[in-house]
Amino acid sequence: MLVSAFIAAGPPSRIVEEAIDGRLELVLAVPVMDELQRILTVKLGFDAERWEEVEALLSGLAAELVSPPAEPADPVTGDPDDDLILACAVEAGVAVLVSGDREHLLPLATHRGVRIVTPQALLAELGGRPRAESGGGGIRTHEPPYEGQQFSRLPRSTTPAPLQDTSRDG
Amino acid sequence: MSRLLSVSLPDDLTEEIDALAQSLGKTKSEVVRDALRRQLQVERFAALQRYGRERAEERGIGPEETEALIDDLRAGRR
Numbered sequence: 001m002l003v004s005a006f007i008a009a010g011p012p013s014r015i016v017e018e019a020i021d022g023r024l025e026l027v028l029a030v031p032v033m034d035e036l037q038r039i040l041t042v043k044l045g046f047d048a049e050r051w052e053e054v055e056a057l058l059s060g061l062a063a064e065l066v067s068p069p070a071e072p073a074d075p076v077t078g079d080p081d082d083d084l085i086l087a088c089a090v091e092a093g094v095a096v097l098v099s100g101d102r103e104h105l106l107p108l109a110t111h112r113g114v115r116i117v118t119p120q121a122l123l124a125e126l127g128g129r130p131r132a133e134s135g136g137g138g139i140r141t142h143e144p145p146y147e148g149q150q151f152s153r154l155p156r157s158t159t160p161a162p163l164q165d166t167s168r169d170g
Numbered sequence: 171m172s173r174l175l176s177v178s179l180p181d182d183l184t185e186e187i188d189a190l191a192q193s194l195g196k197t198k199s200e201v202v203r204d205a206l207r208r209q210l211q212v213e214r215f216a217a218l219q220r221y222g223r224e225r226a227e228e229r230g231i232g233p234e235e236t237e238a239l240i241d242d243l244r245a246g247r248r
Contacts, residue, residue, distance in 0.1 A: 003236040003239065003240070004233040004236050005219070006218055006219055006222040007219070007222040007223050007225070007226040007231070007233055007236075008219070008222075008223060008226070008232070008233040009219065010233060012233075013215075013219060016215060017212070017215070020208055020211045020212055020215065021208065022208075035240065035243060038243055039236070039239050039240065039243060040222070042243075043229075043231075043239045043242070043243065044222065044225045044226055044229065044231065044239075045225045045228070045229065046221070046222070046225060050218065050221055053214065053218055054218055057211060057214050057215060057218065060211065061211065079244075081244050100236075100237070101237070
């Protein structure tokens with residue numbers, strides 16, 4: 001999903017913008033960042049300096065960078081790389097895993113408390129949540145009880161905390 | 171480390187910042203810092219996306235093809 005965000009405007013890039021606005025908590029996984037780096041640099045030709053800028057931007061936005069669990073990931077999705085990403089999402093205790101992968105991840109819908117949704121679906125959820133906006137400054141606050149907790153971990157039951165899956169367009 | 175930056179703001183914007191700071195329980199400096207940080211992230215992201223779009227166009231790759239890129243990458247590793 002993050003690959004799409006860095007090459008075109010659309011739902012994936014809007015997810016990143018929502019994270020910038022503090023409306024969701026971004027949790028990234030090491031294997032996701034590894035794949036993102038390979039695709040942007042090897043497949044798309046990002047130079048080293050630009051990759052460092054991508055990494056710095058995402059690191060600044062992310063509340064947490066999750067490493068894979070020590071034990072092997074359960075074979076759940078039919079793709080070991082997606083299994084690893086899913087294991088990271090479970091390990092991090094995120095509410096939502098955002099993905100465009102209609103073959104392996106999205107069909108699961110939910111796995112061990114993690115909902116797997118498309119960028120479009122998450123945007124629809126966020127759009128349904130009221131928010132206060134200041135005029136002119138681009139400053140937004142969550143409605144209570146989220147006010148003032150823009151980059152902290154929010155309750156799983158009420159607020160999406162996406163773990164970005166770079167691997168599929170959404 | 172921090173530096174003091176003096177910025178001139180119109181009255182209406184200053185009043186809005188005051189009101190927002192009060193409602194959030196933050197200082198005005200915190201509100202302005204948050205807004206600037208966010209704006210810089212927006213601009214950085216937009217610049218990286220422009221760069222990425224150019225690289226993708228050079229290679230004839232559209233956003234709908236990122237799934238195939240992932241598949242290629244993973245297939246090459248296995």
